[in-house]
Amino acid sequence: MPDGGSTRISADRVRYIKLGEGGSWEKECFERGIVRMGYNTGIHFDMLTDANLSAYGKTYTDADKGKGKVTEIVNVVRIFRDDPGVILWITFSGRLLRWCFLDPASALERHSDGRGTFRRTLDGWHSRDLADQPLRMETLSGHITQLAAYRGTCCDAKDPEYVVRRINGERRTEVVEAERLTADLRRVIISMMKLLTPQDFELLVDLVFSGSGWRRQGVVGKTEKLVDMELWLPTTDEHAFVQVKSKAKQREFDEEYAEAFTKMTQFGRMFYVYHSGHITCSDDKITILDPEKFAAMVLDAGLTSWLMQRVG
Structure with a gap:
């Protein structure tokens, strides 16, 4: 009691x-x-x-x-x-x-x-x-x-x-230490992501989504401005697209990408991934993957070594 x-x-x-x-x-x-x-x-x-x-x-x-x-x-x-x-x-x-x-x-x-x-x-x-x-x-x-x-x-x-x-909401000392080290590693991952070229950052995004079950339908980095990747999730038959930005700006996001998404009825979801800046969005069909969230995904996907090799 x-x-x-x-x-x-x-x-x-x-x-x-x-x-x-x-x-x-x-x-x-x-x-x-x-x-x-x-x-x-x-x-x-x-x-x-x-x-x-x-x-x-x-x-x-x-x-x-x-x-x-x-x-x-x-x-x-x-x-x-x-x-x-x-x-x-x-x-x-x-x-x-x-x-x-x-x-x-x-x-x-x-x-x-x-x-x-x-x-x-x-x-x-x-x-x-x-x-x-x-x-x-x-x-x-x-x-x-x-x-x-x-x-x-x-x-x-x-x-x-x-x-x-x-x-009691308590954790073993080993878990607390692991959480601290993981948080430190996520911060380093963010720093390394900022050293990538735009092309390498897009490739990293592609690897993360591929590892989570999404299948790329379109070419990474194609010239279409609003869509960097077209994705399909076989388990739910969901279609989505990804926009990858190195530096995100709120005004650009609101006026170009968020507004355009409302007219792209062939997609049920939009992912917006970036490693620098800060934006917010209230549309529940648009998933914002900011540096902290995406760094966690990179870590969970086991791509830290890949990232280390790229930035060397």
Whole structure:
């Protein structure tokens, strides 16, 4: 739960829970700020007050479950029932990690539909970290995301410290150092791009787009003023063109390129790439690749060595 007087969270334990078969209880849990538990706890609600849940455990003997499975179910229910708000509960929904803490003042309640029980959360379910960034599954370690395929109802997370750190919006020192070095490298890439000839800069742009799936349909650097490259994206059948400028000027962009694009109905998108200057555009069909954005693309495309060789 949140540390006293701070915005960080801490947890004695991290537990994954599946909210209903196929996520059937997710919507209700997220909207009401509750966590639901099945395992016939609604049917045998009166048996859940025993400290060791022995009577409740015996209800499974006729269900042809092994002793180990019955013990597992009883432990799951006991942990859920007795949690004083120190366990971090997580689940996955909509490709996001969702998390909450139980309200320590909330007791186990029978659900009105008779299908299990529930407890109330401390302050609802969350899907963002404490730095207000979405906790997307594709950005999380496989040690955690593999829980989404867990066939049971509830289990402990194997790397609880990692989950808590990610929710706190914290990074390992190695990641922080890598981010610093990457930022430095992007600045150097911008400096090197400015040393390229216009022809070499166009070639670099062509290499970046080719590596990201776009296929060039026209000749790079042809004499047509408004179009340096015609592109086609096979996966979406999108047609676009690229204008490459060494030095960008806002007035030139507005009066020549942006205005002309509105009449070029054969293209669904325009990319405007430059390495010097600054321009802005509000048209969502025009993608501005300024020096910082394009330098990141060069780095991601693995073209730093190519650039170093060109400027020698």
